[in-house]
Amino acid sequence: MNKIKMFVLLGFASLVLSACSHSIARQPDFLGEVSAEQLLAQYPAFQDEYQSYQPSEKELAAVASLQDDSLVVLFGTWCHDSQREVPRLLKTFDLSGLDVPKLTLVAVDTKKNDPQGLAKKYALKYTPTFVLLKGDKELGRVVERPKTSLTQDLQSLSLITK
Known part of the structure; x- marks a missing residue:
């Protein structure tokens, strides 16, 4: 009798855990090139950091030196460093009042791959990795x-x- 109760209890526990995992299914991660608007609209962690971050005057002024450059941002929506740094960059660019460099946001999966092969x-x-380019030449990168x-x-x- 005890074995039967044990199997029934295990079966019930499996059913409950299965139901719970479906109810807290997370949003699928972006993969590949994504716009800043999409990222901020669909990921609350990115939106929250964007809203709360206040760049310094030095940070805002630093954007001017980047106007002729391109920036490729490789990040994961699942990555806590990306959730901190990417929104801060976007907010600083938005508040600078200057033309920002050509910006390409590329979301990667947890294995650090993307459909376009940019990773x-x-x-x-x-992640995140910020690759600064002049034309096709890499000037350097900031990692994490x-x-x-x-x-x-x-x-x-x-x-x-320069």
Whole structure:
């Protein structure tokens, strides 16, 4: 009798856990090129950081040195560093009042792949990775967390080559 109760209890527990996993299904991750608007609209963690972040005057001024450059941002919607740094970059660009560099946002999966193969092209190891380009030449990159601020670190990379 105890074995029967045990099997019934295990069966019931499996059913409950299965139902719970369906009710808390998470939103699928973006993969490939995505717009800032889509990212902020569909991912609350990115929107929350965007709303709460207040860039400094130095960060806003640093955007000016990036106007002639391109920036490829490789990130994961699942990555806590991406959820912090990508919205901060977007907010700084938006508030700078300047023309921002050509910006390409590329979402990767947890294996760091994307449909266009940009993660492979840029040898992505860690997310987020911000690759600063002049034409097709890589000027440098900021990986995961900046040393000072993201735009100031990018500015330093841009000024090295000027």
